[in-house]
Amino acid sequence: MTIATSEPRLNEDIQARECRLIGVDGAQLGIFDIAGAQKIADDQGFDLVEIAPDASPPVCRVMDYSKYKYEQAQKAKAARKNQTRIDIKEMKFRPKIDTGDYETKKRHIIRFLEAGAKVKVTIMFRGREMAHPDLGLNILEKLAEDLRESASIEVQPKLEGRNMFMLLAPLKKRVAKAEEIAQIEEDADL
Numbered sequence: 001m002t003i004a005t006s007e008p009r010l011n012e013d014i015q016a017r018e019c020r021l022i023g024v025d026g027a028q029l030g031i032f033d034i035a036g037a038q039k040i041a042d043d044q045g046f047d048l049v050e051i052a053p054d055a056s057p058p059v060c061r062v063m064d065y066s067k068y069k070y071e072q073a074q075k076a077k078a079a080r081k082n083q084t085r086i087d088i089k090e091m092k093f094r095p096k097i098d099t100g101d102y103e104t105k106k107r108h109i110i111r112f113l114e115a116g117a118k119v120k121v122t123i124m125f126r127g128r129e130m131a132h133p134d135l136g137l138n139i140l141e142k143l144a145e146d147l148r149e150s151a152s153i154e155v156q157p158k159l160e161g162r163n164m165f166m167l168l169a170p171l172k173k174r175v176a177k178a179e180e181i182a183q184i185e186e187d188a189d190l
Contacts, residue, residue, distance in 0.1 A: 008049050008050050008051060008053075009049075009050040009053065010047050010048065010049055010050075010065060011038060011041070011047055011048050012038070014034055014048065014050045014058070014060065016034060016050075016053075016057060016058045017033060017034060018031055018032060018033045018034065018057050019031070019032060019034060019037055019050070019057050019058045019059065019060040020055070020057055020058070020059045020060070021037045021040065021060055021061075021062070022051075022059065022060070022061040022062070023061075023062055024044060024046060024062050024063060031057060034048075034060075037060055037062075040062060041062045044062060046062045046063055046064050046065075047062070047063060047064065047065040047066075048060050048061075048062060049061050049062075049063055049065050049068075086116070086117065086118060087115075087116075087117040087118070088117065088118045088119070088120055088167075089109075089112040089117045089118070089119050089120070090119070090120045090121075090122060091105050091108060091109050091112075091119060091120070091121050091122070092122045092123075092124055093105065093121065093122065093123050093124070093136075093139055094123070094124055094126075094129075095123060095125060095129050095132065095135040095136050095139065096129075096135075097139065102139075106143065106146060106147070109121070109143070109147065109151075109168070110147065110150055113147070113150050113151050113168065113170040114150065114170070116170055117170070118154065118167060118168065118169050118170070119151070119167070119168045120165055120166075120167050120168075121140060121143060121165060121166050121167075121168060122163050122164070122165045123136035123139060123140065123163065123164040123165070124162065124163055125162045125163065125164070126162070130162060133159055133164060136157075136159075136164040137157055137164065140157040140164065140166045141157070143166075144166065144168070147168065149171075150170065150171060151168040151169060151170055151171060152168070152169050152171060153166060153167070153168060153169075154167040154168065154169040155167035
C-alpha cells in the first residue's frame with residue numbers, strides 16, 4: 001500500500017528501477033534506469049522529480065524543484081489575495097422593541113452592510129410571544145423596507161422554533177464603493 005504524500009519524491013528518494021524521463025523543455029527523452037536519469041539531471045544542474053509515481057513505468061521530470069515550489073507558493077498567495085471573504089453578522093431583535101432601540105440596531109445593520117457583510121436578522125420570541133409571530137414579521141418587513149436602498153433580502157423571513165430570521169445581503173454597488181474606499185485608504189498608508 002502506497003501512502004499518498006503532497007510532496008513528490010526527488011533524486012535519490014525515487015524507488016523505481018526505471019522511469020519515463022521528461023526533459024527540462026518538456027520533451028520526452030524515453031525510458032531510462034534511475035541512475036541514468038539521475039546522471040542526466042545532475043549533468044544539467046537540475047533535480048530529478050517523480051511526477052507520476054503510479055504510472056507504469058513512473059514518470060520523472062528534470063526540473064529546478066526549488067524554483068517550481070516557489071512559483072507554486074506565489075500562485076497560491078495570489079489566489080488567496082484575490083478571493084473574497086463574506087462575513088455574516090447577526091442582529092437580534094425582540095418583538096416588543098422600542099423605536100430608539102430599533103433605530104440604533106438599524107444603524108448597526110447599515111454599517112455591517114456597507115462593510116460588505118451579510119446580516120442575519122433574528123427575532124427572538126419568549127413565552128406567550130409565540131402566539132403573535134405577526135409582530136416579528138412586521139418588524140422584519142419594516143426593516144427590509146427601511147433598508148431597500150442598501151440591502152436586498154437573500155432569505156425571506158422564516159420561523160424556525162422560537163426564532164424568526166431573515167438574511168440581508170448588501171447591494172453590489174455599495175460593496176464596490178466600500179472596497180474602493182478601502183483600497184484608497186490602503187494606498188494612502190503605503
